[in-house]
Amino acid sequence: MRSARSLSPDRPIVADKRQAILRAAIRIFAHNGYFSSKVADIAREAGVADGTVYLYFKSKEEILHSIFDRSMEEAIADGRQRMEKISDPRERLRTIAHMHLDRLGANRDLAVVFQVELRGSTKFMEEFSAAGFAEYLKLIRSTFEDGQSAGVFRAELNAKVVAKILFGALDEMATNWILSKRRYKLAPMADQVLDIFLNGVTAK
Amino acid sequence: MRSARSLSPDRPIVADKRQAILRAAIRIFAHNGYFSSKVADIAREAGVADGTVYLYFKSKEEILHSIFDRSMEEAIADGRQRMEKISDPRERLRTIAHMHLDRLGANRDLAVVFQVELRGSTKFMEEFSAAGFAEYLKLIRSTFEDGQSAGVFRAELNAKVVAKILFGALDEMATNWILSKRRYKLAPMADQVLDIFLNGVTAK
DNA sequence: GGACACTGAATGAACAGCCACTCAGTTCCG
DNA sequence: CGGAACTGAGTGGCTGTTCATTCAGTGTCC
Numbered sequence: 001m002r003s004a005r006s007l008s009p010d011r012p013i014v015a016d017k018r019q020a021i022l023r024a025a026i027r028i029f030a031h032n033g034y035f036s037s038k039v040a041d042i043a044r045e046a047g048v049a050d051g052t053v054y055l056y057f058k059s060k061e062e063i064l065h066s067i068f069d070r071s072m073e074e075a076i077a078d079g080r081q082r083m084e085k086i087s088d089p090r091e092r093l094r095t096i097a098h099m100h101l102d103r104l105g106a107n108r109d110l111a112v113v114f115q116v117e118l119r120g121s122t123k124f125m126e127e128f129s130a131a132g133f134a135e136y137l138k139l140i141r142s143t144f145e146d147g148q149s150a151g152v153f154r155a156e157l158n159a160k161v162v163a164k165i166l167f168g169a170l171d172e173m174a175t176n177w178i179l180s181k182r183r184y185k186l187a188p189m190a191d192q193v194l195d196i197f198l199n200g201v202t203a204k
Numbered sequence: 205m206r207s208a209r210s211l212s213p214d215r216p217i218v219a220d221k222r223q224a225i226l227r228a229a230i231r232i233f234a235h236n237g238y239f240s241s242k243v244a245d246i247a248r249e250a251g252v253a254d255g256t257v258y259l260y261f262k263s264k265e266e267i268l269h270s271i272f273d274r275s276m277e278e279a280i281a282d283g284r285q286r287m288e289k290i291s292d293p294r295e296r297l298r299t300i301a302h303m304h305l306d307r308l309g310a311n312r313d314l315a316v317v318f319q320v321e322l323r324g325s326t327k328f329m330e331e332f333s334a335a336g337f338a339e340y341l342k343l344i345r346s347t348f349e350d351g352q353s354a355g356v357f358r359a360e361l362n363a364k365v366v367a368k369i370l371f372g373a374l375d376e377m378a379t380n381w382i383l384s385k386r387r388y389k390l391a392p393m394a395d396q397v398l399d400i401f402l403n404g405v406t407a408k
Numbered sequence: 409g410g411a412c413a414c415t416g417a418a419t420g421a422a423c424a425g426c427c428a429c430t431c432a433g434t435t436c437c438g
Numbered sequence: 439c440g441g442a443a444c445t446g447a448g449t450g451g452c453t454g455t456t457c458a459t460t461c462a463g464t465g466t467c468c
Contacts, residue, residue: 033325033326034325035239035324036325116323116324117324117325120238120239120321120323120324121237121238121239121240121321122382125320125379157396157400158396161377161396161397164373165400168376169368169372169373169376171375172369172371172373172376173365173368173372179326189365195361195404196366196404199403200399200402200403200404200405201400201403201404
C-alpha cells in the first residue's frame with residue numbers, strides 16, 4: 001500500500017464508505033421502507049458508526065435522493081450512449097424498454113426503492129419527477145416523434161401521451177414483478193409490451 | 205329528523221363521524237403525505253377530538269386501510285353493475301377504462317391517496333395488492349379473455365400481461381395528472397389509451 | 409531515528425423533538 | 439340518574455441528529 005493513498009490526497013477511503021452507506025441504504029430501505037428505516041440500521045449495515053453517515057450525507061432524506069440521482073444519471077448516460085448506434089425509431093424504443101427492465105430486474109432491492117419507496121409522497125414524487133422521470137419521459141417522447149416524422153408511427157397520435165403509455169406499461173411490469181410471489185425474469189416482459197405497443201402505434 | 209336516528213340502533217351519529225374522519229383523512233393524507241400526517245390534524249379537520257378518532261379506528265393505519273377498502277368496494281360494485289349491460293368485450297374494456305379515470309378525476313385528493321400514498325411501502329403495497337388491485341386486474345384480464353374466445357382479440361397474447369399493460373397505462377395517466385402543474389381533464393385520456401391499446405391487441 | 413505536535417475521520421452516547429395513542433374526566437341525552 | 443359519546447392533556451417510546459472525544463496516520467524538527 002505504502003504511500004498509495006497520497007494519490008487521492010484528502011480522502012483516502014472516502015469513496016468506499018460513501019458507497020457502502022448507499023448500498024446499505026438501498027438494502028435497508030427496500031426491506032423496511034424509507035420511513036421505517038432507522039439511520040442506525042443503515043449505519044450498522046454499512047459497518048460504520050451512526051455519526052459517520054452524517055459525514056457523507058446531510059440527512060436521511062439526502063441518502064434517498066443520492067440513490068435516485070446516481071442511478072438515474074447512470075441509466076440515462078448509459079441509454080444515450082446506446083441510442084447513438086441505433087437510428088431506427090422502433091429499434092430505439094425497443095432498446096429503451098429492454099434497458100429499463102434489465103436494470104430493474106438486475107437488482108431487486110434497487111427496484112423496490114424505485115418502484116415503491118420513491119413513490120411514497122407527493123413531495124418526493126414532485127422532486128424526483130421534476131428531475132429524472134420527466135427527462136426519461138422526454139427521451140421516449142422525442143424518440144417517438146422521430147418515428148412519426150419518418151412516417152413509421154401514426155402521425156395523429158399525441159407523442160406525450162404515447163410516451164406515458166409506454167412508460168406506464170413498463171412501470172407496471174416492474175411493480176408487479178416486485179410484488180409477485182412468483183419468481184420470473186423481468187426483462188423478457190419488454191418484448192410482450194413492445195409487441196402490443198408497436199402494433200398499436202405503427203402506421204399502416 | 206326526530207327519532208329518525210333510532211333507525212340505526214346502536215350508533216346514531218356514528219356514520220356521520222366515521223364518514224367525517226375518513227373524508228378529513230383523505231384531505232390530510234393527500235396534502236401532507238401519510239407519514240407526515242398527524243392524527244391530531246385529521247381530528248381537527250374532522251371537527252372532533254383526537255381521542256374520538258380512536259373510537260372509530262384502531263389506528264392511523266386502519267384509517268388508510270378503510271379509505272382504500274371503501275373506495276375499492278364501491279368502484280368494483282359499480283363496475284360489475286355496468287358490465288352487466290355490456291356484452292362486447294371491446295366496449296367493456298372501454299367502460300372500465302373510463303370508469304377508472306372518471307373516478308380518480310372526480311376527486312383529486314382521493315386520487316393522490318390512491319396513486320401516491322398507498323404506494324409508499326411494500327408492506328402496504330402487498331396488503332393492498334392482495335386485496336383490491338389484484339381483483340381489479342383479474343376483472344380486466346377475464347374481460348380480455350372473453351374477447352379472445354370471441355375472436356375479437358389476438359389469441360396468442362398472454363391475457364395477464366395484457367391486463368397489466370392496460371392498467372399500467374391508465375395508472376400512469378392518473379399519476380401524471382396529479383403531478384402535473386397544468387390543469388386538464390383526466391377522463392378523456394382514456395380514449396387515447398384505448399385507441400392505441402385496442403389497435404395493438406385486436407385480431408386482424 | 410524518534411519524539412512531538414497536529415489533523416480530521418470516525419465514533420457512539422446523549423439529546424431534543426415529535427406524535428400515536430391512552431384514559432380520567434366531562435358533556436349529552438333519554 | 440345512568441350510560442354512552444366524546445374530549446384533550448399527558449405519556450411513553452422512538453429516532454434523526456449532534457458533538458465531545460478518540461486515535462491512526464502524517465509532517466516537522468532536532
